[in-house]
Amino acid sequence: MSVDKATVAKIASLARIRMDDAALEQMVPELNGILQWVEQLGEVDVTGIEPMAAVIPNTLRLRADVIDADPLTGGGRQSDVLANAPAAEHGFFGVPKVIE
C-alpha cells in the first residue's frame, strides 16, 4: 500500500499537525519508503497467533478506595496542575472560543 498527497493531508489532519504543500510533498516519499519496507510483515505466517498485548505477564491492580491515597496523584492540586499552562484563567485552562 502506498499513500498519495491527499492521504498524507488526511492523516496530518487526523493527527492535528498543520502541514503546507511543500511539507506534504516531502513527506509522501518518506512515508511510502517506510510503508513499503514494513510491507514485508505480510510474509509472516501468523495463523493462530494472538496479537501481543502485554510483553511481560502482569495483572491489573486495584488500589484502596481511599480519597487521596497518594497525595501526589490525588486531588486538590489546582495550582500545580495549572502552573505550566500557557493560558490559565480563573482557575481553568484558557482556550480559544469553542462554541460558535
Added chain:
Amino acid sequence: MTELTSLGVKDLRDGVRDGSFTAREVATAFNAAVADAAALNAFIVTTPDHALAAADTVDAARAAGEPLGKMAGVPIGMKDLFATHGVQTTAASHILEGFTPRYESTVSQKLWDAGAGMLGKLNLDQFAMGSSNETSYFGNVTSPWKKAGSNAAMSPGGSSGGSSAAVAARIASAATGTDTGGSIRQPAAFTGICGIKPTYGRCSRWGIVAFASSLDQAGPMARSVEDCAIMLGAMAGFDPKDSTSLDMPVPDWEAALSSDLRGKKVGIPREYRMEGTDQAILDCWEQGKAWLKDAGAEIVDVSLPHTKYALPAYYIVAPAEASSNLARYDGVRYGLRDLPEGVGLQDMYAATRAAGFGDEVKRRILIGTYVLSAGFYDAYYTQAQKVRALVARDFALAFEQCDVILAPTTPTASFPLGSMNEDPLTMYLNDVFAVPASLAGLPAMSVPATINADGLPLGLQLVGRPFDEQGVLNAGLAIQQRAGFMAKPEKWW
C-alpha cells in the same frame, strides 16, 4: 590524588563512605568538568546547585554517623526525559520548552533518595526518537570520540546520546537512559561504555515522558558492569503509580555479581549474521564467544527465526503508541501554544503541533496515525502485534537451550553526524540487533569490547531471560574482565 572525575559509581561511593574524599569535593570536580564541556552539547540545562546540595546532605549524614544510600555522593546526569521537580524537562523538544514539572519521576526520586546528585538534564533525540542524537531541538550532541585521523564530529548514538557522551567524556560518573528500541544499548556501544535495559516493568515509567509505553524502560549507563549493577539497584522497584510496574523484590545485583560462567550456556543466534554488518563487528562477536567460553560457559547455536521482521514490526508498534501518547501535546495544559490570530481550537492544536514537533517526531506520529486508522488497523497494527508475539516466542524457545544470548549491539561503529540523514530507513536499520529484545521486554546490556581500525569503540550485547538481569550482568562482567577495555576519548573539548 586520583582525579575524581576519572572515578565511576562504585569508587566514588566507596571513597565518600570511607572518607577518602568528601561528596562536596566530588560534586565540585564534576560540576567543573561539565562547565568545561559545553562543546559536546551533552546537557540541555546544568544543575550544579542540585549536585552540591545532594553532596552536602551526604557529607552531613556521614558526619552524623547515619547510614549512607547506595549512590551516596555520586553525581550523575539525568536524561531530559525524566520529570524533575522545578527543573525544566523538555524531551529535547520545542513543544515542552520551558515545562517545569511540579513533581519528580519515580526513578529520579529513587536516585536522589539513594544519595545521588544531579549535574544536569541530558540532551537526547527529540522524544527519544532517533539513533544519532540529531533530532534534538537543542542541537546535536557530539561524541567525545573521534575517528583516527579525522576531525569530523561523530554521533554519540541515540536516543540517550547526551548520556553516553557525558559518561564517556568523564563529565558524569553515570547517567540515566531510557531504551525503547535500543536507546540505551546503541549509544553505550558507540561510546565505549556499559548500559543495561532491565526487564520491562523493573523501573517505573511514572514521570518519564512517554514514547511507546509497551516498550519504554529506564536503565543506567556507566563505565563498568559493577556501576550499572549498583545504579540499577537504586532505580528499580515496584511503583503503584505505574500499572505495568513489576511487583517483585529487587535482587541485590551488585552482591551477586560473578563472572564464573561454569554450567551456563550462551546462545549465538544464527540470524544475527546479517548482510551489511561490519567485518570488525563479526570478529568482535567471535572474540566475545571465546571470552565467555574462557569464563566457563558452553557456546550453543540458537535460532531466532523472526529476527528480520522485528524491526519493521517495531516501526509499526512504536509509532502507533507514540501517535497516541503524543496526542497530549495540544497547547492547552503545558508547553508551547501557537495561536494564530482569529483561529479556533482545532487550528490552534494543529499550529501548535506543527511548530512544536521536529520532523522525525512528525513522521512517526503520521505513520502511527496511518497504521491505526480505520481500514488499515488489522493489516498493519494487528499484524505487527502478532509478529511481536512470534519474536517473543523465538526468545522463549531459545532460552530453553541457553541461559543468555550473545550478539553484537550494533551493525556498525559510530558514524559522523550528518552522514545518515538522506533516508530515515538507513538510520532505523542501526537498531536491528537491539530491537528484538525490546519487543520481547527482555533484559539486555551492551558492554564495550574493543576498538576498531578507526579507533572507535564496539560493543557486545547480552540478552537474558525475563527478570534475569543477574545473568546478563554476570556475562557482561566476564566480558569486561577479559576485554580489558581501557580506551577512552582524548580530550578535545
